[in-house]
Amino acid sequence: MVKVTFYGGAAEIGGNKIMIEDEDSKIMLDFGMSLGDRARFFSEPFLSPRDEQGLIQLGITPKLSGLYKGEQTPAATAVILSHSHIDHSMCVSLLNRDIPVYCGETTKLILEATTGMRQGGFENNLSGIQFKTFRTGDMLDFGAIRVEPVHVDHSVPGSYGFLVHTSNGTIAYSGDFRAHGPRADMTLDFAVKARSREPRVFLCEGTNLVRGDLRTESEVSEKATRVVEDTKGLVLANFSTADTDRLRTFHEIAKNTDRVLAISLKQAYLLDALLKDSKLGTPDPIHDPHIVVYQKTKKTYYHWEQEIIQKASVKTSKDVRSSQEKVILAATSYDMNEILEIRPGPAGAFINSSSEPFNEEMEIDHERFVNWLNYFGLPLYQIHSSGHIMPNELRQVVAQIAPSRLVPIHTEQPRLFELFMKDLTTIDQVQKESVLTI
Numbered sequence: 001m002v003k004v005t006f007y008g009g010a011a012e013i014g015g016n017k018i019m020i021e022d023e024d025s026k027i028m029l030d031f032g033m034s035l036g037d038r039a040r041f042f043s044e045p046f047l048s049p050r051d052e053q054g055l056i057q058l059g060i061t062p063k064l065s066g067l068y069k070g071e072q073t074p075a076a077t078a079v080i081l082s083h084s085h086i087d088h089s090m091c092v093s094l095l096n097r098d099i100p101v102y103c104g105e106t107t108k109l110i111l112e113a114t115t116g117m118r119q120g121g122f123e124n125n126l127s128g129i130q131f132k133t134f135r136t137g138d139m140l141d142f143g144a145i146r147v148e149p150v151h152v153d154h155s156v157p158g159s160y161g162f163l164v165h166t167s168n169g170t171i172a173y174s175g176d177f178r179a180h181g182p183r184a185d186m187t188l189d190f191a192v193k194a195r196s197r198e199p200r201v202f203l204c205e206g207t208n209l210v211r212g213d214l215r216t217e218s219e220v221s222e223k224a225t226r227v228v229e230d231t232k233g234l235v236l237a238n239f240s241t242a243d244t245d246r247l248r249t250f251h252e253i254a255k256n257t258d259r260v261l262a263i264s265l266k267q268a269y270l271l272d273a274l275l276k277d278s279k280l281g282t283p284d285p286i287h288d289p290h291i292v293v294y295q296k297t298k299k300t301y302y303h304w305e306q307e308i309i310q311k312a313s314v315k316t317s318k319d320v321r322s323s324q325e326k327v328i329l330a331a332t333s334y335d336m337n338e339i340l341e342i343r344p345g346p347a348g349a350f351i352n353s354s355s356e357p358f359n360e361e362m363e364i365d366h367e368r369f370v371n372w373l374n375y376f377g378l379p380l381y382q383i384h385s386s387g388h389i390m391p392n393e394l395r396q397v398v399a400q401i402a403p404s405r406l407v408p409i410h411t412e413q414p415r416l417f418e419l420f421m422k423d424l425t426t427i428d429q430v431q432k433e434s435v436l437t438i
């Protein structure tokens with residue numbers, strides 16, 4: 001008998017922690033933070049968890065002996081990460097160091113770089129973790145369970161889905177994936193490989209089942225190019241730090257419109273780390289003539305910031321103020337004090353290239369952000385393409401993989417799967433701590 005326990009990722013977006021047990025072999029697929037549960041109790045920076053005991057007590061992370069740092073008998077043979085987003089990986093800091101963590105090479109680079117940039121804390125500590133990296137084509141052997149990682153396309157490089165081979169058949173796991181991105185071919189590879197293994201169960205993400213959209217990365221490029229071409233003043237662009245596809249898009253636009261892309265110190269540090277993975281082909285933040293690094297105004301700089309400032313071509317608010325028509329500045333809604341210093345002139349624009357607010361908390365933040373833009377006289381353009389698969393494409397992938405059963409994960413609307421796809425396969429509903437036997 002094979003047992004699948006959903007410690008997270010069931011009826012919620014993210015927080016994936018799915019244990020598969022077969023005889024003596026126990027693997028945990030992803031070890032992410034349940035951000036929704038965490039936000040019910042904590043709000044940074046004034047109310048943060050103190051230690052893992054608090055998180056366990058509040059039910060944010062599972063009560064499972066041997067899972068955490070310093071505990072005895074390891075609760076799992078291995079943790080296997082699909083990608084580096086925090087809702088899939090953040091809890092590894094808490095993990096029992098006797099449990100090895102398997103992930104792609106790029107995921108390891110991103111986790112190390114982002115941990116290096118954050119300032120300590122028990123949720124940001126990779127010391128002593130036994131990382132083991134894999135790539136597509138590998139077969140990871142854990143005794144009764146063998147895991148086949150297959151690359152997928154998502155909004156962070158180095159993302160994988162898994163085919164978990166057990167004594168009772170194969171369980172396919174999507175990780176986070178999309179079929180409309182620049183590397184849709186990788187998601188197709190996953191679907192083809194999964195089909196060939198005739199999975200008994202497909203653990204499938206459904207973030208976007210409630211909000212379909214058809215924008216692709218090339219449309220983002222096309223539309224953002226139009227905005228930049230028609231904007232005479234400063235262009236500001238907001239996109240996620242680790243979304244290298246989007247960074248590439250804005251880098252290309254800068255090249256084609258005779259501007260430079262001014263990236264944050266964080267983005268520069270991460271890009272610099274990713275150069276170690278030559279397959280990614282991400283731009284070089286230090287030597288690329290169309291990239292400069294924006295140096296925020298502050299009294300002291302962290303060690304990693306100094307490292308970048310010393311070797312990159314850096315620009316300050318004053319530099320940007322005097323060359324607004326020549327710059328695309330990567331900025332988030334938290335950078336408004338910098339924009340205040342830059343003092344944008346007329347005819348500028350703000351391109352928001354990340355998801356629109358979809359909950360109350362985000363709405364409040366958005367309102368504040370719009371107040372700032374109104375103050376500066378910057379029109380807001382929403383130009384984004386999601387990292388998650390769209391409803392019709394999800395149906396096509398499920399039809400192609402043809403699993404005997406499907407379990408919706410990474411969605412707040414698992415019931416929608418049933419209504420939308422019950423003609424394709426049997427849908428099993430799970431909640432936190434649900435156990436499925438195969």
Ligand SMILES: [Zn+2]
Nearest residue numbers: 083085154176
């Ligand atoms: Zn993700």
